[in-house]
Amino acid sequence: MNPIRIGVIGTGSISESHLNAYSLNPNARIAAICDINEERAGQVAKKYGAEKTYADYRALLSDPDIDAVSVCTWNNTHAPISIAALEAGKHVLVEKPLARTVEEALRIEEAVRASGKLLQVGFVRRYDPNVQMLRQFADNGEFGELYYAKASTIRRLGNPGGWFADVERSGGGPLIDIGVHVIDLCWYLMGRPKVKTISANTYRKLGNRSNVQHLSFYKAADYDASKNTVEDLANAIIRFENGASLMVDVSYSLHAKQDEGSVKLYGDKGGFEIDPTISIVTEKHNTILNIQPQTDSSAGFTGDPAFQNEINHFIDCIVKGDKQISPVEDGVEMMKILCGIYESAAKGEEIRL
Ligand SMILES: NC(=O)c1ccc[n+]([C@@H]2O[C@H](COP(=O)([O-])OP(=O)(O)OC[C@H]3O[C@@H](n4cnc5c(N)ncnc54)[C@H](O)[C@@H]3O)[C@@H](O)[C@H]2O)c1
Missing domain, CATH: 3.40.50.720 (NAD(P)-binding Rossmann-like Domain)
Known part of the structure; x- marks a missing residue:
C-alpha cells in the first residue's frame, strides 16, 4: 500500500x-x-x-x-x-x-x-488509553446511569497572550481553549446526551496578570502584555435532556492557591475520576471500594500515547474505514455547548438549546 x-x-x-x-x-x-x-x-x-x-x-x-x-x-x-x-x-x-x-x-x-x-x-483526550478503558467500563454498565459530572481546569497565571488572548482569532479564552477538553471528555463518557439548558458566567477581573513577578508561564510567540480581549474565568451548569448535569469551571487567571485539574463522573452504580489521576469508585457487598486500575499511564494525562493514537486512528479511518471516534458531528455539538456558555453569560440568564 x-x-x-x-x-x-x-x-x-x-x-x-x-x-x-x-x-x-x-x-x-x-x-x-x-x-x-x-x-x-x-x-x-x-x-x-x-x-x-x-x-x-x-x-x-x-x-x-x-x-x-x-x-x-x-x-x-x-x-x-x-x-x-x-x-x-x-x-x-x-x-x-x-x-x-x-x-x-x-x-x-x-x-x-x-x-x-x-x-x-x-x-485528543478521547484517545488517551485510560479514557478508552473507562469508556469500556461505562459502555458495559459498570457505573450505571452517569447522572452527574464535574470538570475543572484552573490556571492561576496562564493566559498565553498572543492569538490565544485575541478573541477575533481564538473565539474566546480559557473556555474554548482548555475548557473544551474537559467538557468534551465528560460529554463523551456520559454517552453524548442532548443538551437542554445552560446557565453560565464569564468574568474579566484580573486580565492577563502581566504585573506578576517571580513566576514564569507559557507565552505565545506574539505575546503582547497590552493586548487581551478574552475572559479570565468561565463557569457553567449544563443540564441534559436525560436529566444528567455537568458543572464546569475553567480559568486563565484566578487568585487560586495553585493550578488544578479535575474531571469526575458519578453514576448510580459507581463513579470514576480521570484527572488528576484515574480511579474507580464502586460498592460491593455493602462496602464502598476505591479501585486503582493498573495501566501504563495511571499517573495522569501526558499526551504522548493519546496523540499517537489520534493520528493512528485518522490514518486507519482513511485506510481501513474504521468507525470514527471524534467525527464532525461531535465537533459541532461541542461548539453549541461552548457558544451556549458564552451566550448565557452575555445574557446573564439560563438559555435553552
Ligand atoms: N490538542 C491539544 O491539546 C492542543 C494543544 C495546543 C493547541 N491546540 C490547538 O492547535 C491549534 C494551534 O495552536 P498552537 O498552540 O500550535 O498555536 P501556535 O501559535 O503555536 O501555532 C499556530 C501556527 O499556525 C500558523 N498559522 C496561522 N494562520 C495560518 C494560516 N492561515 N496558514 C498557515 N499557517 C498559519 C502560525 O504562523 C503558527 O505558526 C489551535 O487551534 C489550538 O487550539 C490543541
Whole structure:
C-alpha cells in the first residue's frame, strides 16, 4: 500500500505532536508543510523530511500529491482551511476547537457531507488509553446511569497572550481553549446526551496578570502584555435532556492557591475520576471500594500515547474505514455547548438549546 501523503498546515507548538506521530506511522508520509511563517515551515520540512514547503495553504491544497491534512493553525482559520481542504478532496484532521462559532462549525459539517471525505476533530483526550478503558467500563454498565459530572481546569497565571488572548482569532479564552477538553471528555463518557439548558458566567477581573513577578508561564510567540480581549474565568451548569448535569469551571487567571485539574463522573452504580489521576469508585457487598486500575499511564494525562493514537486512528479511518471516534458531528455539538456558555453569560440568564 502507498502511504497516505500528509500536509501539515501550521507549524506552531501543537504541530510537533502531529508530526512526531505521523513520522512513527508506517502508513503515513509527511509530504508537505505550510505556515504563513515561511522560515519556520522550511525548518520543520527539513526536520521531518517533507519535500514541499508552502506559505499559502491554498497552494498546498491544490497539490494533487497530498491525500490528507492536519490543520494546526489559529482557531479563526479552522473553518476556511478545513472547508477548502475538503473541497479540494483531502481528508482533514482539525485541531480543537472545530471552529469559533456554531455557524462556522455547521459550514464545515456541510462541506464534509458534500465532499464525502473524512474530517476528524482533534479531541485528543478521547484517545488517551485510560479514557478508552473507562469508556469500556461505562459502555458495559459498570457505573450505571452517569447522572452527574464535574470538570475543572484552573490556571492561576496562564493566559498565553498572543492569538490565544485575541478573541477575533481564538473565539474566546480559557473556555474554548482548555475548557473544551474537559467538557468534551465528560460529554463523551456520559454517552453524548442532548443538551437542554445552560446557565453560565464569564468574568474579566484580573486580565492577563502581566504585573506578576517571580513566576514564569507559557507565552505565545506574539505575546503582547497590552493586548487581551478574552475572559479570565468561565463557569457553567449544563443540564441534559436525560436529566444528567455537568458543572464546569475553567480559568486563565484566578487568585487560586495553585493550578488544578479535575474531571469526575458519578453514576448510580459507581463513579470514576480521570484527572488528576484515574480511579474507580464502586460498592460491593455493602462496602464502598476505591479501585486503582493498573495501566501504563495511571499517573495522569501526558499526551504522548493519546496523540499517537489520534493520528493512528485518522490514518486507519482513511485506510481501513474504521468507525470514527471524534467525527464532525461531535465537533459541532461541542461548539453549541461552548457558544451556549458564552451566550448565557452575555445574557446573564439560563438559555435553552
Ligand atoms: N490538542 C491539544 O491539546 C492542543 C494543544 C495546543 C493547541 N491546540 C490547538 O492547535 C491549534 C494551534 O495552536 P498552537 O498552540 O500550535 O498555536 P501556535 O501559535 O503555536 O501555532 C499556530 C501556527 O499556525 C500558523 N498559522 C496561522 N494562520 C495560518 C494560516 N492561515 N496558514 C498557515 N499557517 C498559519 C502560525 O504562523 C503558527 O505558526 C489551535 O487551534 C489550538 O487550539 C490543541
